[in-house]
Amino acid sequence: MQHYKKGGRLIVGTLIVYAILVLFHLGHFGDVWPPRETRHELGEFWPLSIYPMFSRGGHPWVRSHMREVADVSDPHLWQPRGFDDLPGTPYALGPRGINQNDIANFISKARTWDAQRVAGIRSVFEDDLRQKNLLVYRADGTIVGDSVSVVFTPFLLMAPDTTYFNPTLEYQTATSASP
Amino acid sequence: MIEKLLQNLFDYERKETVGEIVFYRFFELFVVYWALLYAWQWGPYLSRLKDVVLPLGIAEYIDITFMFENNLGIVNAIVMTVMLALGFLRIWRYGYLGAILSFHLHYAARYSQGEISHGSNLIGTTILFFAVATLAFQHRKEIRRTVLGMCYFFYGIGYTSAALCKLVATGPTWPAGRHLWMWIQERTVDTFSLTGSVDYNWLQQLALDNGFIATAILTFGLLVELFAVLMWFKRFRPIIMPLLAGMHIGIMVVMRLDFVSNTLLLVFLAFTWAALIDWGLRRLNVSTFDTIKKLSLRWA
Numbered sequence: 003m004q005h006y007k008k009g010g011r012l013i014v015g016t017l018i019v020y021a022i023l024v025l026f027h028l029g030h031f032g033d034v035w036p037p038r039e040t041r042h043e044l045g046e047f048w049p050l051s052i053y054p055m056f057s058r059g060g061h062p063w064v065r066s067h068m069r070e071v072a073d074v075s076d077p078h079l080w081q082p083r084g085f086d087d088l089p090g091t092p093y094a095l096g097p098r099g100i101n102q103n104d105i106a107n108f109i110s111k112a113r114t115w116d117a118q119r120v121a122g123i124r125s126v127f128e129d130d131l132r133q134k135n136l137l138v139y140r141a142d143g144t145i146v147g148d149s150v151s152v153v154f155t156p157f158l159l160m161a162p163d164t165t166y167f168n169p170t171l172e173y174q175t176a177t178s179a180s181p
Numbered sequence: 182m183i184e185k186l187l188q189n190l191f192d193y194e195r196k197e198t199v200g201e202i203v204f205y206r207f208f209e210l211f212v213v214y215w216a217l218l219y220a221w222q223w224g225p226y227l228s229r230l231k232d233v234v235l236p237l238g239i240a241e242y243i244d245i246t247f248m249f250e251n252n253l254g255i256v257n258a259i260v261m262t263v264m265l266a267l268g269f270l271r272i273w274r275y276g277y278l279g280a281i282l283s284f285h286l287h288y289a290a291r292y293s294q295g296e297i298s299h300g301s302n303l304i305g306t307t308i309l310f311f312a313v314a315t316l317a318f319q320h321r322k323e324i325r326r327t328v329l330g331m332c333y334f335f336y337g338i339g340y341t342s343a344a345l346c347k348l349v350a351t352g353p354t355w356p357a358g359r360h361l362w363m364w365i366q367e368r369t370v371d372t373f374s375l376t377g378s379v380d381y382n383w384l385q386q387l388a389l390d391n392g393f394i395a396t397a398i399l400t401f402g403l404l405v406e407l408f409a410v411l412m413w414f415k416r417f418r419p420i421i422m423p424l425l426a427g428m429h430i431g432i433m434v435v436m437r438l439d440f441v442s443n444t445l446l447l448v449f450l451a452f453t454w455a456a457l458i459d460w461g462l463r464r465l466n467v468s469t470f471d472t473i474k475k476l477s478l479r480w481a
Binding site for chain 2: 005006008009010012013016017020027046047048049050051052053054055056057058059060061063065066067068085091092093094095096101102103104105106107108110111112118119121122123125126141143145148149150152
């Protein structure tokens with residue numbers, strides 16, 4: 003009986019710590035609670051979680067896609083595109099051991115794009131950026147009628163010697179930055 | 182009711198068999214193996230990181246960038262390895278506690294780039310339970326029963342909480358087939374980015390072509406998650422835990438997201454594998470059985 007009491011206390015104690023930690027690090031619970039302006043910034047307390055993944059059904063999403071392009075001066079480069087008419091060739095992340103989620107989240111969650119942030123994303127592609135131009139697309143998915151629309155908008159063009167921002171988009175910093 | 186629940190979870194008074202000890206050591210080895218895998222996958226990756234996009238866990242309180250652009254990721258992987266070895270080989274009581282602390286630091290550094298990954302959560306919580314149970318109890322039998330009981334309790338809460346999050350954030354329309362279409366397309370963009378080509382597997386195509394099937398897939402997932410707390414009770418474990426494992430396999434095919442360690446953990450804990458091991462041991466000759474018994478007690 004003594005063991006059961008101890009086991010029960012362990013469960014209750016762990017549950018209390020669990021509840022406190024996830025309550026105070028509850029930034030990812032849809033847009034329901036707590037209000038965005040009051041929530042503690044983004045997160046859970048690994049390994050404890052309320053597991054909110056896929057909780058927002060039908061919610062628009064933002065991902066990323068990368069292309070290798072030859073001509074950085076092409077004015078049509080900055081046009082939004084669909085799956086089938088993207089310029090250049092795909093820059094596949096898998097064979098290079100780069101995590102797709104990291105790049106997608108860089109694009110969707112980074113709020114400011116100052117020199118440090120640009121240096122951060124460039125550092126991931128350091129080796130290839132010595133000789134390639136890499137265009138990072140922001141992919142926006144939304145439900146339109148009875149189908150899903152995916153629009154690829156150019157977000158960042160990383161050339162060997164500089165980085166360009168899409169002139170038609172607004173960023174929380176200058177419109178271009180040096181690496 | 183509470184007594185019944187605690188008995189279902191821990192079952193302390195039931196005599197322990199050799200098969201149970203052998204099973205537990207395999208279970209423990211499995212968890213340690215996955216923790217090591219994460220340690221050594223994430224460790225070298227940290228040297229490539231530079232900036233924090235999303236601070237998680239301890240990174241909300243300290244500047245985690247000290248782990249980037251140097252070899253500290255590898256140093257922390259070594260610390261984790263040593264701590265896990267000390268815990269697993271019963272050399273130091275605080276081994277698993279040290280392991281979970283360095284594991285947390287490792288996760289906070291690795292997932293500072295915006296993604297909130299849940300693939301390693303069950304392995305992490307199990308290491309946490311190894312630590313908590315080892316510190317709370319003296320005898321190995323009670324430690325083993327406590328770890329398993331806590332796994333059933335908190336795994337159940339985790340999955341049911343996932344279902345409640347869906348119902349709160351979206352409501353009863355969460356299983357609508359078009360929501361699955363959105364996730365399939367999201368994952369297709371990810372696959373496109375990873376491989377450079379776009380393709381849909383047969384189940385994705387089936388769900389995209391037929392809204393009813395897409396709704397049925399999501400309804401199954403939601404219901405299975407919602408009833409996950411049934412794993413608190415012995416009689417339901419062989420039903421609900423394989424269903425949850427099946428849900429993970431479905432997610433792997435439809436969403437191309439693999440939760441391999443979670444799926445295998447569920448299979449590990451769903452059935453009474455110890456009884457199968459005991460059945461096998463009874464068929465061995467006496468001296469072999471004695472050797473296994475001695476070894477299992479020595480390394481319990």
